[in-house]
Ligand SMILES: C[C@@H](O)[C@H](NC(=O)OP(=O)(O)OC[C@H]1O[C@@H](n2cnc3c(N)ncnc32)[C@H](O)[C@@H]1O)C(=O)O
C-alpha cells in the first residue's frame with residue numbers, strides 16, 4: 001500500500017515480545033513469547049529474552065513493508081514490568097529516530113480495548129479487561145476510559161497462575177485450569193465483590209488450601225472468580241445505560257468466562273463482543289493500531305519525554321481520538337414503570353398501595369448453588385442492615401416480611417431527590433447519611449435516585465435500596481459513599497456547587513467524624529477514580 005499511513009507497533013510489557021504493522025488493516029504480526037523455565041515471569045529474564053529476539057521479530061514484521069511508508073513507531077509505554085518496558089522503549093526510540101518519524105507512547109490497557117473495539121466493530125462498550133496483572137471494568141465517558149470497578153489486590157490471571165504453580169503446574173496456569181475445570185464440579189470458595197470492586201487473593205489462598213480433587217477446585221475457582229467479574233460488569237451496564245459488552249485481556253481466552261458474559265448479555269438485552277484469540281492476549285497489533293489512531297489525533301511524544309511508566313493507569317490517558325459521549329444516566333435503571341423497576345440485581349414490584357416486593361433475580365450465568373447462596377445471603381443481609389439503620393434514626397422502608405429471595409417492605413411515596421434538588425432537601429439528605437455512617441453502615445450506592453423526599457411535610461428524606469450496603473466504620477468507605485453522592489449531584493445538576501455544601505452541612509450536623517470523611521472525599525476525587 002504505497003503512500004498510505006503505516007505504523008510499526010512493539011509490545012513487550014511482560015511475556016510476549018510482539019511487533020506488527022498496521023495500515024488500513026493489519027499488515028503483519030510477529031511474536032516471540034517468553035516461557036519461564038520454572039516459576040513465574042522474572043522481569044529481568046523476560047527483558048533479556050525480549051532484547052535477544054527483538055531484531056528478529058521486528059525484522060519479520062517489516063519484511064513486506066516499504067520503510068518509506070512507515071509514518072510512526074508506537075510502543076507500550078506502560079503498565080508492565082520495568083525492565084521489559086525499558087528494553088522495548090529503547091528499541092522504539094532508536095527506530096523512530098532512524099526513520100525520522102514520530103514516536104507514540106501507548107497505554108497497554110487502552111490498547112487492549114481499542115483493538116477489541118476495532119476488530120469486533122463495537123462502538124461504546126462496557127469493557128471487562130481481565131489479564132494477568134489487571135482486572136478492570138471500564139467505560140468511556142468524557143475523554144477518558146473510566147474505571148467502574150477493579151481488583152483491589154492482584155489481577156485475575158496472576159491469581160490463576162499462582163494457584164496453578166502451587167500445584168506444580170507450569171506457567172501460564174490459566175489455560176490448564178480451564179481444562180481441569182471442564183472435568184470438575186465446583187467447590188465452594190469465597191466470593192469477594194466489594195461494592196463495584198473485586199479481590200482475588202483470598203480466593204486464591206482458599207483454592208490453594210482446598211483438599212478437594214484439582215478438577216473440582218479449578219471449577220470452583222473459575223465459577224467464583226468469573227461470576228464476580230460478570231456481576232460488576234452487569235452493574236456497570238445497568239448504571240451507565242450502555243448496551244454493549246467487550247471482553248479483552250488474556251483471561252478472555254477462557255470459554256467459560258465468555259459463555260457467562262454472553263448469558264448475562266442475553267438476559268439484559270445487551271450485545272456481547274470478544275476479539276479473536278490472536279488479539280485478546282498481549283500482541284503487537286493492539287499497539288500498532290492504537291498508535292495509528294493516536295497519531296491521527298496528534299497524540300505523539302517527543303523522544304526526550306518518552307520515559308516508561310510501569311504503573312500507567314487506563315484512566316490516566318486523555319482519549320482524543322474518540323468523540324465524547326454524554327453523561328452517565330444515573331438511576332435510569334431504577335425508574336418504576338408500570339409498577340415494576342428492574343435494577344442489575346433485583347426487581348421491585350408495587351404490591352397494593354402500601355407495600356413493595358423486592359425480589360433478587362436468579363442469574364443464568366451463575367452456577368446454581370452459588371446463585372442460591374448469594375441471593376439468600378444478600379436478602380438476609382439487606383433486611384438486617386435496614387433494621388440496624390432504623391434503630392440509628394435513619395428513615396428507611398419498614399420491612400414486613402423476608403423470604404429466601406425477597407423482601408416485602410413499606411412503599412415510600414415521594415419524589416426521588418434528583419427531581420427535587422433544593423438546598424433544604426440536600427441538607428436533610430446530609431443528616432440522613434450522617435446518621436447512617438454514625439451507626440457503622442455504608443450504603444454502597446448513594447445516588448440521588450436512592451433518596452426519596454416525601455412524608456407529611458413533603459421534605460422528609462428516606463433512604464432506599466440497601467442492596468450494596470455493608471458494615472464499616474472506615475473513613476475510606478465513608479468517603480467513597482459521599483464521593484459517589486457528589487458525583488451524582490454533579491451529573492444531575494452540573495455547576496450547582498452549593499448543593500454539595502448544603503449536603504456537607506447536614507452531614508456535619510449529624511456526624512462528629514464528618515470533617516475527616518469530607519477531607520477524604522477531596523483526596524478520592526484527586527485520584528480521579530470513577531467510583532460507582
Ligand atoms: C501489563 C501487561 O503485561 C499485562 N498483560 C498480560 O497479563 O498478558 P495477557 O496476555 O493480557 O494475559 C495473560 C494472562 O491470561 C491468562 N490466560 C490465558 N489463557 C487463559 C485461559 N484459557 N483461561 C484463563 N486464563 C487464561 C494467563 O494465565 C495469564 O495470566 C496486562 O494486560 O495486564
Ligand SMILES: [Fe+2]
Pocket residue numbers: 108112131132249250281282
Ligand atoms: Fe495485557
